[in-house]
Amino acid sequence: MRLRSHEWLRGRDELGFQHRGALRMLGLDMDRYEGEPVVGIASSWSELNPCDLTLRMTAEAVKTGVRRAGGIPLEFPVMGLGEDLMKPSAMMYRNLLAMQVEETLRACPLDGVVLLGGCDKTIPAQLMAAASADLPAIQLNAGPRPAGAWRGRRLGSGTDLWRLWDEVRSGRLVEEEFHEVEKALAAGPGACNVMGTASTMAAMAETLGVMPPGTGTPPAGSAGRLRDAESSGKRIVAMIAEDLRPSRLLTPDAFDNAIRALLALGGSTNAVLHLLALAGRAGVDLPLRRFDVLSRDIPCLVDLEPVGVGLVDDFESAGGVPALLKNLEPIMATDALTVTGRTWREELATVERPGPGAIRPLRDPVAASPTLAVLEGSLAPNGGVLKVAAATPALLRHEGPALVFDSYADLRARIDDPDLEVTAETVLVLRHAGPRGAPGMPEWGMIPIPKKLQQAGVRDMVRLSDARMSGTGFGTVVLHVAPEAAVGGPLALVRTGDRIALDTPARRLELLVPDEELARRRARWRPPDSPHHRGWPRVYIDTVLQADEGCDLDFLRPRDAAARRFVPPEVGRS
Numbered sequence: 001m002r003l004r005s006h007e008w009l010r011g012r013d014e015l016g017f018q019h020r021g022a023l024r025m026l027g028l029d030m031d032r033y034e035g036e037p038v039v040g041i042a043s044s045w046s047e048l049n050p051c052d053l054t055l056r057m058t059a060e061a062v063k064t065g066v067r068r069a070g071g072i073p074l075e076f077p078v079m080g081l082g083e084d085l086m087k088p089s090a091m092m093y094r095n096l097l098a099m100q101v102e103e104t105l106r107a108c109p110l111d112g113v114v115l116l117g118g119c120d121k122t123i124p125a126q127l128m129a130a131a132s133a134d135l136p137a138i139q140l141n142a143g144p145r146p147a148g149a150w151r152g153r154r155l156g157s158g159t160d161l162w163r164l165w166d167e168v169r170s171g172r173l174v175e176e177e178f179h180e181v182e183k184a185l186a187a188g189p190g191a192c193n194v195m196g197t198a199s200t201m202a203a204m205a206e207t208l209g210v211m212p213p214g215t216g217t218p219p220a221g222s223a224g225r226l227r228d229a230e231s232s233g234k235r236i237v238a239m240i241a242e243d244l245r246p247s248r249l250l251t252p253d254a255f256d257n258a259i260r261a262l263l264a265l266g267g268s269t270n271a272v273l274h275l276l277a278l279a280g281r282a283g284v285d286l287p288l289r290r291f292d293v294l295s296r297d298i299p300c301l302v303d304l305e306p307v308g309v310g311l312v313d314d315f316e317s318a319g320g321v322p323a324l325l326k327n328l329e330p331i332m333a334t335d336a337l338t339v340t341g342r343t344w345r346e347e348l349a350t351v352e353r354p355g356p357g358a359i360r361p362l363r364d365p366v367a368a369s370p371t372l373a374v375l376e377g378s379l380a381p382n383g384g385v386l387k388v389a390a391a392t393p394a395l396l397r398h399e400g401p402a403l404v405f406d407s408y409a410d411l412r413a414r415i416d417d418p419d420l421e422v423t424a425e426t427v428l429v430l431r432h433a434g435p436r437g438a439p440g441m442p443e444w445g446m447i448p449i450p451k452k453l454q455q456a457g458v459r460d461m462v463r464l465s466d467a468r469m470s471g472t473g474f475g476t477v478v479l480h481v482a483p484e485a486a487v488g489g490p491l492a493l494v495r496t497g498d499r500i501a502l503d504t505p506a507r508r509l510e511l512l513v514p515d516e517e518l519a520r521r522r523a524r525w526r527p528p529d530s531p532h533h534r535g536w537p538r539v540y541i542d543t544v545l546q547a548d549e550g551c552d553l554d555f556l557r558p559r560d561a562a563a564r565r566f567v568p569p570e571v572g573r574s
Contacts, residue, residue, distance in 0.1 A: 001241065004135075005038040008109035019109065028072065037240045039066045039233070040113040041075040042101055044122045049082030051118035051198065052142050053189035054221035061226040062114050062140070065233020071240075073233065076104060081121040083443065083470070091468065092440025094121040094128075094277075095544075095553050096536055101129035110135065112240045114232055118142030118190070118220075120197030120471065123205055124274035128552070130210070130246050131281035136239040137246055138232050138339050139211045141202040143220035144312040145190030150181050156305040157192035158472025161185060162446065169416070170454040190220030193312045194305040196471035200267035201274060206321040207261040208278075209249040209338035213347050217316035235339065244341060250282035253333035257344070259294050260328055261321065263371045266300035266307035266389045268471025269479055272372075273441075276550030280557040288383045288548045292374035292507065299365030300389045301327060303358050306474040307389045308366045314358040322347065323354040327361055375478060375509040379490050379500065382482035382548040384464065384509055390474040392460040396504035398476075399512075400425040400462065404496045407432050408444050416451035424453060427462045427500045431491045432528060434466030434484025435544045435551045439530070439537055445469035445479045462502055464509070466491055466547070478502065478509060480547035486528060487546070493521045 008019040009030075020030040041062050045055040059075050066073035079097045081090040105113060112135050115126035123141060130137035148155045155161075164181050167173035191198035202216035212232055218224040255275060262271050272291055279286035302324060304310045325332060326348050334345035353361075360366055371389035376382075388396065403426045405411040411430055414420055422428075428447045435441045445467040449458055463477045466484035483489030490511055494500070499512035511518075532538050543553040 003035070003037055003111045003240070005109040005111050006035060009033065010035065037071045037111040037237055038109055039071045039073050039236050039240070040105065040108065040110040041073055041116065042078045042104070042113055042126060043075055043116040044078050044080040044118065045116075046080030048085055049080040049119055050084065050189050051082055051145070051191040052080050052122070054142055055116045055118065057221060057226060058116055058140060058142070058229045061229035062116070062233040065230035065235075066237060069234040069237035071237040074110070078104070078126075080119070081125065082119040083121075088438050089440040089442035090119065090121040091442070091551070092537065092540055094125045095540070095556065097122065097125035098128040098132070099556070101126055102132045105129065105133040105135055112136035112236045114236050115139045116142070118198065120191070120201050120268070120270060123198075123201040124278060127205065127210060127278050128281045131250055131278060132556070134245050134247050136236060136244055137210065138236050138239070139205045140229060140232055141191070141198070141205070141211070141216055143190050143218055143222065143225050144193040144199060145220055146188040147193050147311050147313065148184035148187035150184040154311060155181070155185055156194040156311050156472070157185065158196055158470055159194050159305040159474065162473060166449065166454060169448070169451050188220070192472055194472050195265055195267055195302065195307070195312070197268040197270040198471070199312050200262065200265060200271045200471055203261055203265055203267065203321050204258045204271055204275065207258045207325065208254045209336055209344070210246060212339055213322045214320055217312055217320040219313065219316075239339065242341060244339070247282070249337055249339065250278070250284065251336060252284050253336045255279055255284055255286055256290075256294065257332050257336055259291055260298055260332060261324065263295050263298040263369070264301040264324060264328055266302060266304070266367060266371050269372070269385050269387050270468055270471055272385055273468070273480065273547060273550050276548070277552040278550075280550055280552055283558060288374055291372060292370070295370035295372050297369055298331070298371070299362070299369040300367040300371045301360045301362065301365055303360065303366045306472055307371070310358045318358040319351070319354045322351045323359050326351045326353050327359060373504050373507055375502075375504070375507050377509040379464075379494070379511040380478075380481045380509045381490065382546060384478045384481040386476070386478050386504060388504060391476040395460060395462050395476040395502075397502065398427070398462045399499060399501040400427045402427050402429050402494050402496055402498045402500050404429045404431065404494055405447075408438070408442070411444070411447065415448050418452050420450050420452065422450050422453065424458045424461060427464065427502075429491070429494055429500070430463075430465035430467060431485035431494070432466075434486055435546060436541050437466065437484055437486030437528070439532065439541050439544070441466070441468050441547070441551060443468045443470045443473070445477055446473040446475055447477070464500070481509075482547045484546065488522070488525060488527065490518070492525055493518055
């Protein structure tokens with residue numbers, strides 16, 4: 001079998017000498033080289049992201065598996081994306097990481113790759129790269145962190161932080177108590193242990209077939225996770241021999257399965273953006289409305305925060321993604337292939353249906369369908385997304401006056417002002433927080449309830465923006481409103497006092513302002529100035545697509561089959 005790496009390593013000229021010599025410097029005995037496959041291990045390990053701290057151990061286990069299967073493992077670092085420390089948002093760097101991984105695969109003598117990521121933007125970035133490069137690939141994640149405890153109560157990452165911070169803002173929890181919560185939440189490395197974006201994207205990777213079934217939920221650094229890593233190292237060598245590439249896995253049926261799993265999980269709205277972007281890379285036609293079409297009949301079956309009450313270890317104990325898919329089997333496309341080389345029908349044949357616990361049957365859901373809705377209307381011509389399962393039912397139909405915040409800085413400056421003119425009927429609007437406006441579409445969409453309303457007992461309000469929301473978040477929050485305000489979407493024309501109507505059953509989001517008045521406002525509208533004039537933020541602003549297309553860069557999303565073809569480099573003198 002002729003491999004890509006042979007172009008580098010089998011030559012008997014000065015170039016082969018140079019390439020083999022580079023590997024000798026790693027301590028490899030190239031005298032014994034017989035054309036074994038070379039496997040890249042892309043690791044986002046970084047002390048800037050505590051979610052990924054266990055990936056060093058994971059990488060070593062993968063290497064062991066590759067060597068035992070007769071391959072040559074070569075680990076390389078890639079950018080670590082973590083929402084905890086990166087500002088304004090790790091989302092702005094998702095596409096940069098995808099480019100970095102793709103170009104490394106393109107430029108180096110690699111026949112396949114194992115992708116190691118943790119925090120939520122890393123996994124979609126690595127998968128986007130794998131789809132573009134189309135070399136045999138397996139995705140692995142870092143796994144969820146341990147659950148902290150405070151006063152006898154388990155704490156879920158993010159979700160309980162937001163709930164308890166509201167208690168601080170309303171005066172029901174003092175700062176010293178919140179400091180105790182801070183220490184309790186920092187219980188160990190790993191990704192969020194609720195059904196936030198990291199756990200959701202791990203489940204998406206499993207369901208898409210690019211992560212081995214059952215490997216997404218074991219705890220970070222656990223023995224089971226290391227065993228999964230070693231077996232994945234063995235499997236990638238076999239996948240290279242089988243020429244099993246992402247293009248055979250990332251099919252329309254696979255994306256429909258992933259959307260079904262997302263809905264049944266009550267998963268993060270961020271997954272909508274990532275699946276749209278990945279589908280674009282894979283050449284799969286996936287309109288935003290497809291999420292709404294499938295949502296009509298699929299309830300939430302997983303009892304995890306923020307929709308339910310459990311944590312990821314409860315989901316793992318109940319059987320994880322394979323057990324969930326067993327309950328969804330009657331409505332899945334089970335002919336879809338996985339990295340094991342088997343279809344989901346074959347994989348699920350040995351999976352037991354879960355008993356009572358974190359995973360419910362279709363007849364007894366945690367929350368009724370739809371768990372997610374795609375809204376359209378005069379305020380969101382290209383769509384907006386609402387996580388219905390995490391919203392307040394009484395607010396799913398609502399009309400009220402807008403209170404507009406022109407930026408995140410404006411929001412922070414005014415939201416706790418005791419003189420703020422706001423009631424529980426008000427619709428809170430944040431704009432210039434989208435892909436270009438922020439830039440990077442930060443997780444600012446879960447606008448805080450104004451302090452004076454918090455103190456009066458108000459726990460939810462209708463909120464909308466062109467921003468995102470953490471998968472750990474909750475509330476009646478309309479997100480990803482497209483087009484965004486920064487490019488002149490209708491959100492840019494809203495004024496405080498305008499009436500806004502949300503009708504979730506009808507999937508409508510309307511700005512109740514006469515067309516003539518909107519035309520006058522549009523004639524006066526001017527795009528906002530950006531302080532970004534160089535570097536990656538400038539490239540991002542100039543080329544990023546809107547939320548309804550997944551926020552990839554326009555030149556990275558191929559428009560035809562020829563543009564999707566991975567062009568190998570010419571192996572010559574550097």
